[in-house]
Amino acid sequence: MTETFKPDPDAVEIVEQETCFQGFYRLDRLSLRHRQFSGAMGPVIHRELFVRHDAVCVLPYDPQRDQVVLIEQFRVGAYGKSENPWLLELVAGLIDKDEEPEEVARREAVEEADLQLTSLWPITTYYPSPGGSNERVHLFLGRCDSDGAGGVHGLAEEGEDIRVHVMPLEDALALMREGRLDNAASMLALQWLALNRAEVRGLWT
Template structure:
């Protein structure tokens, strides 16, 4: 059986690329070809690519109180679904040039939830929807004290309107089971917490 990952970026040839839209986001059109599994080359075809850049998301977790902080805010992409377009999400922000994901995590923790992370533990990096967007998410768990967490946050000039909520870890995981939380970053992070919760609590002597 042939092993996976026999190809690399060098097996893709971009014939032409142009930016067809530049606004809050950017959309490029590409004409490309690439190697095929049967040894031939794909005929030149076109695809649109949503250029979004990398982002960092953090699940704030208090191992002493066994609580998480989740943010509620409006998301345009959820409009028109059979649900509220106000979602429960993680602390998150776009990575600016020269910033490390850890720096983004700490900045957004303050801006979006008034939180200072004692430490950050990397969960994973994942491609959001690689069939159509370039976005990569750096996902972390940030240890905090949730004792005084909660309230209204957000940068007004960025049109952010955020409410921070505190939930027990059990309740947050139940919201995945019943579908109240249905965005990828929060699902991945909370399932990771489910696997690592005992270790994190043991590390603080609980």
């Protein structure tokens, strides 16, 4: 197995850190040096860091019907780059209070899809863009009953307008293969479920 770099306590030196913007999110400018693979400290480099709350994403799955629940909403990050900035996604939310990731998953499922999750299966945690953001995503599979799921949901005070879609897992995988479902959390969760479907259904049905 390939060994990765093991940093010592002094492997990173922050020379200067400045907050350039502070709103719901924060943008910092850092000047720093870090240990190089040779063992020597490298030169001072300058980086902007997008400081975000950690996030939770959950794929609601009905193991009895082998169906998944996806949500559709406008995403400003896709506007101007995608032909259609209304994206199919997972239920998701930020950990912006004193909550555990599992609590956020259950709360957001109710707010965004009017779904009760009866079990949660941790898939992984990952950094979606570590070159410029410190956000870490907690990814879950959530057991649900998809019977009657649908409609438009979300919190009006947050400007949310979220439409719920229920579909067989195979249909969701086809959308991903066609490039019509193109955000990282959704792709990771669907691929994981495709690989582990037999085990999940064996334990959840």
